[in-house]
Structure formats: C-alpha cells, structure tokens
Amino acid sequence: AQTVTQSQPEMSVQEAETVTLSCTYDTSENNYYLFWYKQPPSRQMILVIRQEAYKQQNATENRFSVNFQKAAKSFSLKISDSQLGDTAMYFCAFIDRGSTLGRLYFGRGTQLTVWP
Amino acid sequence: DADVTQTPRNRITKTGKRIMLECSQTKGHDRMYWYRQDPGLGLRLIYYSFDVKDINKGEISDGYSVSRQAQAKFSLSLESAIPNQTALYFCATSDHRRGLQETQYFGPGTRLLVL
Numbered sequence: 001a002q003t004v005t006q007s008q009p010e011m012s013v014q015e016a017e018t019v020t021l022s023c024t025y026d027t028s029e030n031n032y033y034l035f036w037y038k039q040p041p042s043r044q045m046i047l048v049i050r051q052e053a054y055k056q057q058n059a060t061e062n063r064f065s066v067n068f069q070k071a072a073k074s075f076s077l078k079i080s081d082s083q084l085g086d087t088a089m090y091f092c093a094f095i096d097r098g099s100t101l102g103r104l105y106f107g108r109g110t111q112l113t114v115w116p
Numbered sequence: 117d118a119d120v121t122q123t124p125r126n127r128i129t130k131t132g133k134r135i136m137l138e139c140s141q142t143k144g145h146d147r148m149y150w151y152r153q154d155p156g157l158g159l160r161l162i163y164y165s166f167d168v169k170d171i172n173k174g175e176i177s178d179g180y181s182v183s184r185q186a187q188a189k190f191s192l193s194l195e196s197a198i199p200n201q202t203a204l205y206f207c208a209t210s211d212h213r214r215g216l217q218e219t220q221y222f223g224p225g226t227r228l229l230v231l
Contacts, residue, residue, distance in 0.1 A: 107158055109158055
C-alpha cells in the first residue's frame with residue numbers, strides 16, 4: 001500500500017527566509033510521480049511542483065524546489081525567499097503511474113505560516 | 117483553477133436530506149475524481165471516472181453515489197446526508213489521453229455542513 005507521511009504538522013518562517021518541508025513515502029513501485037500542492041486560506045488546491053521518479057534531476061519552479069531522494073523515499077520542498085502569500089497548508093502527494101486506479105495519495109499536510 | 121468549477125461553494129443541509137454536488141470542467145480532460153478533505157486527514161478518494169461509462173469506487177464510497185452525465189460533468193450525491201459527511205469536497209480532473217494522467221487539477225471545493 002502507498003502511504004505518504006508529513007511529519008511536521010506546523011512550521012513557521014520569517015519573510016525572505018528559506019524553509020524546507022519534509023515528506024516521506026512508502027511504495028514498492030518504481031514508476032511514480034510526486035507532487036506538492038498548496039492550499040491557502042481560500043482552500044483552493046494549487047499544484048506547486050511535480051517530480052517524476054525516473055528523473056534524477058530535482059524539479060524547480062521559481063522559488064520552489066525539491067530534494068528528491070529516491071532510495072530514501074524522501075521528497076522535501078524548499079521555499080526560498082519566503083513571501084507572506086506562501087502562508088498555506090502544503091500537501092505532499094504520490095501517484096503510481098502503473099496503477100489503473102490513477103488516484104493520488106496525500107499526506108496529512110504541513111501548515112506553513114510566513115510572518116513579517 | 118477556473119477551468120474546473122464546483123457548485124455550490126457552500127451548503128448547509130439537515131440529516132437525512134439528499135443533496136447533489138456538481139462539478140464541471142472546460143479542460144477537455146477525460147478523467148474526473150471526487151475527494152473529501154477532513155481536518156488533519158489530507159484528501160481521500162470517494163469515486164473516480166475514467167470516462168462517461170467507466171465509474172469506480174474509491175476508498176470511502178459508502179453513503180455516496182456519482183453520475184458522469186457527460187465528459188465535462190461529474191456529480192456527487194449524498195443519498196441521505198449524515199453529520200459525519202460534513203467536510204470539504206473537491207472535484208479533480210486529469211488528462212489520460214495525452215499521457216498526462218498523473219497531474220490532477222482541482223476545483224475550488226464545496227464546503228458541506230450536515231446538521
């Protein structure tokens with residue numbers, strides 16, 4: 001069974017600083033994707049970044065980057081130059097590309113607060 | 117993402133009532149999903165549909181039913197609402213035909229309160 005664990009229920013960071021959110025997952029599959037979604041107070045689920053498991057290079061999207069450690073089954077999100085608008089709940093998610101289910105498995109989320 | 121819309125955005129209902137949540141998308145995606153979100157639990161899959169004639173149960177389908185009226189429309193019904201169905205409900209879509217099924221795009225959510 002696929003599981004996704006986010007061990008930090010809450011984190012905070014000062015504006016302009018860097019913060020890293022942790023995620024680990026458990027799977028026996030080899031072909032999968034990993035995602036980080038952001039849910040601000042508006043409650044919209046917004047895709048932040050995705051990583052294909054077969055790619056060794058870590059994905060980056062502007063101020064957001066990941067540290068993907070496949071052997072360790074770790075997928076952390078680094079936010080550089082944090083902004084007040086980054087305040088949100090962040091969810092790590094996994095999908096098995098070979099599965100017919102096509103479903104996302106989510107962690108329980110990390111509430112990030114960026115303060116001035 | 118305005119390409120995936122959900123109605124209503126908020127709903128209060130009473131125990132035993134039948135209600136329907138609707139989802140529409142203009143993304144042209146073939147796959148659609150319904151998730152529910154409860155505080156501290158992340159999102160859990162209720163139902164998913166790979167096309168109009170292919171509907172499948174997710175991990176928490178009891179008490180729910182769905183209808184895929186067209187490729188762009190996927191409705192979720194609570195036949196007899198109960199208080200523990202109070203949650204935030206999300207519709208999501210993905211595009212399998214172009215090999216992009218891995219990325220799901222979410223609607224704005226429907227907040228449901230069952231009294």
